[in-house]
Amino acid sequence: MMTGLYIHVPLCEKRCRYCDFYKLTPDETDGMELFLQCLEIELRRLPKDFAPDTVFIGGGTPTALTPSEYGKMLEAIDRRINLAQVVEFTSEANPGTLTPDKLKVMRDGGINRVSIGVQSFHPRALQLLGRIHDADQAVQGYHMLRDAGFDNVNIDLIQSIPGMKPEDVLKDAQNVAKLEPDHISFYNLIYEPGTPLTKARDEGLVVPPGDDEEADNYFMVKEYLECAGYGHYEISNFSRRGRECLHNVLYWQGGEYFGCGPSGASHWHGKRFCNIPDLDVYTERLLKERDPFNEVEYLSKEEKARETLVMWLRLTDGFDLAEFKKVTGFSAYDLCGKGIDSMIEESLLQRTENRLRLTREALFISDAVFSELL
Ligand code: SF4
Structure with missing residues (x-):
């Protein structure tokens, strides 16, 4: 990745x-x-x-x-x-x-x-x-x-x-x-x-x-x-x-990143943190060799996988179910099979043999679909 x-x-x-x-x-x-x-x-x-x-x-x-x-x-x-x-x-x-x-x-x-x-x-x-x-x-x-x-x-x-x-x-x-x-x-x-x-x-x-x-x-x-x-x-x-x-x-595929500069957001090895959105505090901290962020949020592997699921669905091609499992360590159906089934029934998600994606109708109301799945 x-x-x-x-x-x-x-x-x-x-x-x-x-x-x-x-x-x-x-x-x-x-x-x-x-x-x-x-x-x-x-x-x-x-x-x-x-x-x-x-x-x-x-x-x-x-x-x-x-x-x-x-x-x-x-x-x-x-x-x-x-x-x-x-x-x-x-x-x-x-x-x-x-x-x-x-x-x-x-x-x-x-x-x-x-x-x-x-x-x-x-x-x-x-x-x-x-x-x-x-x-x-x-x-x-x-x-x-x-x-x-x-x-x-x-x-x-x-x-x-x-x-x-x-x-x-x-x-x-x-x-x-x-x-x-x-x-x-x-x-x-x-x-x-x-x-x-x-x-x-x-x-x-x-x-x-x-x-x-x-x-x-x-x-x-x-x-x-x-x-x-x-x-x-x-x-x-x-x-x-x-x-x-x-x-x-x-x-969108749940990759890891660092964000530098005031307000830069990072997600690295299960830790998530955001630099303080204030240039004075940012520079003051770094000049003292201190972290420019306060709280660190620890995401469990399952939480991260759930987030990745909804982020990845933003891509119109959706994701390959086997690849999702390989990347996140979780099956999409184990994470939220019930939600997926009901979204398929409402024609908001589409499942082909190995892929899951938003339907055309769901593209404009994707936030509602994602909140159902999270
Ligand atoms: S204020 Fe305008 S130019 Fe500056 S970041 Fe926002 S949208 Fe971009």
């Missing part, structure tokens, strides 16, 4: 109105030098036998770093991780922060996949989300990535944005397909507690589409992108053949 490294860069030019990831804006920090110094300490403290197959730099906005800061981060990673063994090295990118010299630093440092957050091509939607870029900048950013030589690019989009009609959602699907990225993530907008967008919704200032409309949009996008040559391989993810995101597939 592959292992992965995630790095959380706690910096964004500005806060988007829907986002609750941990980050600071430039006016809230004295720069990223100390973060980079402490990231290197944290990387050095990882277990000696940890040699990841995938690395994913997210955040925050990694490309909000200056070229020199970005280069220092890559050097720190290179000093600890054998990049020759890394098969996929992704960086997230915000179209409003890309420059040719930054992209050169990324390419030269070994990044071989970029995930660019476009979110929508509709001016009103981008404004409502509070993005720092417009649609033209997003398209330019995508072309800059291609010009810089990146041959594996994901575009992130969001659907169910208030005010967007079905034809607007379809237009977003058409616009993204026209760009021919290798991978497309099309997420449903989530109202995270405490964000300005959630507050606006609670005050009735923005009105989300109804469940039926969201479901219709979901299947409309699915069908459009499939016809355009993208395989729908995970609930919210589409890709050209062979361009699935290996780092995320690792999560």
